[in-house]
Amino acid sequence: MVLELDQYADGKAARLWSLYIGDQAQRTKNYKQFLKGILNSYNCETVLDVACGTGIDSVMLIEEGFSVTSCDFSDKMLKSAWSTRWNRRKEPAFDNWDIYEANWLTLTSDLGTERQYDAVICLGNSFAHLPDLTGNQDSHRLALKNFADMVKPGGILLIDHRNYDSILDKGRAPTRNIYYNSQYVSDIKTSVVYQNGSPVKIILDYVMSDPSTTEQKYEDNDRRKKSLFSTNPSDNEFTLSYYPHRLSSFRALLEEAFDHRATITTLGDFQPLEQAQDPAFYIHVVRKLP
Amino acid sequence: MVLELDQYADGKAARLWSLYIGDQAQRTKNYKQFLKGILNSYNCETVLDVACGTGIDSVMLIEEGFSVTSCDFSDKMLKSAWSTRWNRRKEPAFDNWDIYEANWLTLTSDLGTERQYDAVICLGNSFAHLPDLTGNQDSHRLALKNFADMVKPGGILLIDHRNYDSILDKGRAPTRNIYYNSQYVSDIKTSVVYQNGSPVKIILDYVMSDPSTTEQKYEDNDRRKKSLFSTNPSDNEFTLSYYPHRLSSFRALLEEAFDHRATITTLGDFQPLEQAQDPAFYIHVVRKLP
Amino acid sequence: MVLELDQYADGKAARLWSLYIGDQAQRTKNYKQFLKGILNSYNCETVLDVACGTGIDSVMLIEEGFSVTSCDFSDKMLKSAWSTRWNRRKEPAFDNWDIYEANWLTLTSDLGTERQYDAVICLGNSFAHLPDLTGNQDSHRLALKNFADMVKPGGILLIDHRNYDSILDKGRAPTRNIYYNSQYVSDIKTSVVYQNGSPVKIILDYVMSDPSTTEQKYEDNDRRKKSLFSTNPSDNEFTLSYYPHRLSSFRALLEEAFDHRATITTLGDFQPLEQAQDPAFYIHVVRKLP
Amino acid sequence: MVLELDQYADGKAARLWSLYIGDQAQRTKNYKQFLKGILNSYNCETVLDVACGTGIDSVMLIEEGFSVTSCDFSDKMLKSAWSTRWNRRKEPAFDNWDIYEANWLTLTSDLGTERQYDAVICLGNSFAHLPDLTGNQDSHRLALKNFADMVKPGGILLIDHRNYDSILDKGRAPTRNIYYNSQYVSDIKTSVVYQNGSPVKIILDYVMSDPSTTEQKYEDNDRRKKSLFSTNPSDNEFTLSYYPHRLSSFRALLEEAFDHRATITTLGDFQPLEQAQDPAFYIHVVRKLP
Numbered sequence A, B, C, D: 001m002v003l004e005l006d007q008y009a010d011g012k013a014a015r016l017w018s019l020y021i022g023d024q025a026q027r028t029k030n031y032k033q034f035l036k037g038i039l040n041s042y043n044c045e046t047v048l049d050v051a052c053g054t055g056i057d058s059v060m061l062i063e064e065g066f067s068v069t070s071c072d073f074s075d076k077m078l079k080s081a082w083s084t085r086w087n088r089r090k091e092p093a094f095d096n097w098d099i100y101e102a103n104w105l106t107l108t109s110d111l112g113t114e115r116q117y118d119a120v121i122c123l124g125n126s127f128a129h130l131p132d133l134t135g136n137q138d139s140h141r142l143a144l145k146n147f148a149d150m151v152k153p154g155g156i157l158l159i160d161h162r163n164y165d166s167i168l169d170k171g172r173a174p175t176r177n178i179y180y181n182s183q184y185v186s187d188i189k190t191s192v193v194y195q196n197g198s199p200v201k202i203i204l205d206y207v208m209s210d211p212s213t214t215e216q217k218y219e220d221n222d223r224r225k226k227s228l229f230s231t232n233p234s235d236n237e238f239t240l241s242y243y244p245h246r247l248s249s250f251r252a253l254l255e256e257a258f259d260h261r262a263t264i265t266t267l268g269d270f271q272p273l274e275q276a277q278d279p280a281f282y283i284h285v286v287r288k289l290p
Helices: A013-021 A029-041 A054-062 A075-087 A104-111 A138-149 A166-170 A218-229 A247-257 B011-019 B028-042 B056-064 B075-085 B104-111 B138-149 B163-172 B220-227 B247-257 C012-020 C028-039 C054-061 C075-087 C104-111 C140-150 C166-169 C222-226 C249-256 D011-020 D030-040 D056-063 D076-086 D104-111 D138-149 D162-172 D220-227 D247-256
Strands: A046-049 A069-070 A099-100 A115-124 A151-162 A185-195 A198-208 A236-244 A263-266 A281-288 B046-049 B067-072 B098-101 B119-123 B150-162 B185-195 B198-207 B237-244 B262-268 B279-288 C047-051 C067-072 C100-103 C117-122 C151-162 C187-197 C198-208 C239-241 C263-270 C281-286 D045-048 D069-073 D096-103 D117-122 D151-162 D185-195 D198-208 D237-242 D263-268 D281-288
Touching: A013 D185, A029 A054, A029 A151, A046 C187, A054 A069, A069 A075, A069 C222, A075 A099, A075 C075, A138 A151, A138 B119, A151 A166, A151 A247, A166 A198, A166 C054, A185 C249, A247 A263, A247 A281, A247 D162, B028 B056, B028 B119, B028 B150, B046 B056, B056 B067, B067 C166, B075 B098, B075 D076, B104 B138, B104 D030, B138 B150, B138 B247, B150 B247, B163 B185, B163 B198, B185 C067, B247 B262, C028 C054, C028 C117, C028 C151, C067 C075, C067 C104, C075 C100, C100 C166, C104 C140, C104 D263, C140 C151, C140 C249, C151 C249, C166 C187, C166 C198, C222 D104, C249 C263, C249 C281, D030 D056, D030 D117, D030 D151, D045 D056, D045 D185, D056 D069, D069 D076, D069 D104, D076 D096, D096 D220, D104 D138, D138 D247, D151 D162, D151 D247, D162 D198, D162 D220, D247 D281
Parallel strands: A046 A069, A046 A115, A069 A099, A115 A151, B046 B067, B046 B119, B067 B098, B119 B150, C047 C067, C047 C117, C067 C100, C117 C151, D045 D069, D045 D117, D069 D096, D117 D151
Antiparallel strands: A151 A281, A185 A198, A185 B185, A198 A236, A263 A281, B150 B279, B185 B198, B198 B237, B262 B279, C151 C281, C187 C198, C187 D185, C198 C239, C263 C281, D151 D281, D185 D198, D198 D237, D263 D281
């Protein structure tokens, strides 16, 4: 028996998250161009971001002109999103931004199904945070079914996960990330738990480096950033745990969630799968049949 | 980060242990003949059992005429040993039985080193219960050094561990056991934790079957045995966790503990290694040079 | 040693709070008239509500035309305040409402002292939630000093507490409350902890009655209210703990916080003290000398 | 709600207990003479000590020639008793000493009722450790009934408790003790918990002084005693919690336990009640009618 350890929801991750994902301005243009390109190519205007966290993706999409609704399970994360929305409320696009606290397992009743969306997005390796509560992936099935129900006929679900096949093969997660430019992640300790031979959990202990002790040059006003780093080493660590979805079985779950009435295109690090060599992330574009 | 879970010391294991190891009378003759044979072949008379638990091995050796000193870390386990000793105190061999509560990491100061023994035994897969507290096996080294210090020159250390190489390969622990004839173990769930690709912990959840619901025939006076089984299913489970020693690295640790002044013979399920096919247990006979 | 138990901050209280304080519309006119009257009589326009909770008092004051800044330590409570502000953002008074997450012990650095207020209010028995962390009331002194520093010269601090002298004498807290018209509080179990003869903590276990099983008549749309009541009885209970401030010693703390440069008027249940017979609450109006 | 905190059973108390009760040799002669005198005056030969702890009273009675059976709920405490018995097993009186792990709430089934005793003793303020599990003293009633059932017709129950009436009046427990000569108790912090006006728990935090830093002179071989004191201050503290039995209500419980077929004589600090001024302990001698 291995206990669930995940600090996503308890505020510790929230505090360190802004460091982990790095400066918003440094966000890879690749990612933004990719996301915008996909949404445009499917003529999506309305987007439901079911894993908005502090709101970083949602804000980017609002700025690009999409009509965004956002939700997350963690109210500690949502505090940042609510704050951003309040500060920018005079901009009509932000005035129209709906943000909800919602649970994937009850998503359709939390949000109602009167409104469906051109695109539902669940990115940033968020889905793998959902544990397999019963040992038979029923929680995974229920969440994906709820996502599917929020997609308009002809619309898409955009969902990603790390390349767990590769992590399981190598026994280690890479420290770099296609989404984030974090200069502060100094180490990731990878623990993998197998039960009766099957991988059921990956636990990552992130160690953040203290910028004040590294040779990076910072200008004057990063005082607040530094204050995030305690002298107590354990305060620079946080733990996240994931279900290690394998590519083939995850695609099967997606098929099932859409009652096999969808087409699935899988990309590797934003590239067609055949061009991606051992990608860090898999991104699935699931188009619901009209 | 994975929490340590081990119910050896908390009394729950003690309660179920007598069921797990099965009826003392049914103990395999193989094991007894083997142990007696080894001790005799090295002319051992005095034996220190550093993992005596409830005393089952120590009692067998006392009955066979050895002069036995016993110790264990768990006072919950030792209660049974103390009780057996008290009940048989009129037999001179039991009147002379010394039993101590002791910690392997401080064994030489707990017991003193004035007295060394012809044989130190650490059997029943006991050593694998000692966790790797620091991540570099320092606790394993210290305990083995303390064992070595309690062995007379010319004497032996007898220590075993499950065949973890095989468990790691297969992802599952076998339910049967060379030492014990337990008819009650209905399932073992095997969890293996890898950190950065190296196995660091095996967690076994034992599920005991309830003899009252199985088709085994029991005579009248096993009422007390049955009462051990609660109707609450979780009361029939217990969890033990182990460090998965690999054969080659464990032999290297043994060499180091004796300052390379010892000869090591490794057996597989009581057989010479070359005759043992995928053995369940490895048993090391380490002879300290005279 | 008695553990701190207080569910104010963990969300459970937040969920039941709206039931405990009763329907906002039923709020006693007495309280509103009193608060407005006091603030007007001291010519207060700007108000800092340091214990805004879900925002109920702050909203009332905004609606009455005061310029309000609000803060609280519990982000679970603040979620309601943020939500109310967002929903009413088109009203200029709400568009100007500042709401902060802040800690009384660091209030002046959390909010800055550039801006002082005509009135600082800390009502609803909020102050008594602050535990005596060191055993010598240093935390109480620091918080009151911070409140005093936020008051303009000539402005007032309005702070209240239950009549703990009376509760200590009788051993029980009354279930009714001058502020709130809760019809749902069915019982309060009062525990008082004395250390070496001095009262140091009062623990109140609130039991909420389930309106669906009481004979009160409700109209159609209270479905959501009912759903707050679980069939599990413990879900209808919550625990709050307080420091039992005695009238005389609390007045002395107030004197000290203002460096004895203030006048203190104490009311009992909104009446002059001499007219109040065994009041439920004491309310202190502390005027900082200009 | 106030949590139960009592370190009697977890081994911490056991470790410090031998210091708290002081040197066995210094035990007050008063106590020994009193206990012996009472037992002799009622012609008691067989004694059941239901709260033997480490065995200090039982050993004293065995040495005085009584036939003693002992039991306790805490196996951590019993370890000392078992060890003493083993070390002195060549003395016939100790060879005959029965020691059981038993629970007062199931005492008659744990020990069987085939054998009754001339005297059942429950001394050293032990009974007050039993919490009121249900809020109506049912656990107290059951334990006392079980004690009564173990007493022979014509035999006695000897049971004591601190003078809680006095502690409740004064708000503090005295540090000195009629039973023990402990020089090491430097402070006792007394917490009293009242629920709805009735005292339901007294929590005593004992602080032990470190003999190495006090001016008491100790001879050479108390090295081991000193090592019990850690440099970590909290290691010199332990917490015990009691139910504060009042004299009148406790006598009523005793009457009920014996079905009103007993005579109760209550002493104050070993003196007739009328001669004892504000005694520290009440001791009840309950004679079961023949």
